[in-house]
Amino acid sequence: SQKIEQNSEALNIQEGKTATLTCNYTNYSPAYLQWYRQDPGRGPVFLLLIRENEKEKRKERLKVTFDTTLKQSLFHITASQPADSATYLCALDTGGFKTIFGAGTRLFVKA
C-alpha cells in the first residue's frame, strides 16, 4: 500500500544548529514533493516544492533534497531559531490530482 514515513519522534535541537527532517515513501513515483509547516491550532503552510528532476531546492535558510532512487526527501533548516519550532509535513503528489501527507515531525529549537 501507499506509505509515507516521517520521523515519528520529536526532534530537539539547539538554536543555531541545522535541523534535518526525513521523509521516506514507498510505492510511489511522485512528480513532485512538498514540505509544509504547521503551527498548533493552525492549518499547514506551504514552504517548498521540489520536482522529480531536481536534486536540491533552497529558500533562505531552508533546503530540500529529493532522491527518487532512495525514495527519500531531506528537509534542512540551517541556523535554526526558536521560531522554527513547529510540525513539518511532507506531502506527495500521487497522481490523479491527489496529494497525501505524512504524519509530520515536531521540531523544537531551544534557545
Place this chain on the structure above:
Amino acid sequence: DAGVIQSPRHEVTEMGQEVTLRCKPISGHDYLFWYRQTMMRGLELLIYFNNNVPIDDSGMPEDRFSAKMPNASFSTLKIQPSEPRDSAVYFCASSLVHLPGTGGMETQYFGPGTRLLVL
C-alpha cells in the same frame, strides 16, 4: 486576499446532530479540498472539487458525510448524523495551479480549520 476562510472555528455538538462546516476558498482558485486531521490518522483527504464539480470523494468515510460546492466561492461539508468518532479538525484548502503536463497539483492554501467535538 484574506486567505481561505472557514467557519465555525470551533463546534461542539451532541451525537446524532447535524453538523455543517463552511469554507470560502481564495478568489480565483479552481480546486477546493476538504481534509480531516486527527492524532491517529494525520491529515486525510476527504474530497476535492474542480470548478465546483466533485472529482474524487473516495476519502469520505461514510454516507453520513456529504460535501457541496454550489459556486466558486463557497463549499460545505455536512455530517448527518454526527458521531463521537467524527471529532477532529477539518481543514479546507484551495489551489490554483494545475501543473501542466503531469496532471498533478501544486501548492495548497489551507484555512485555519474547524475543530469539531462530538459528545
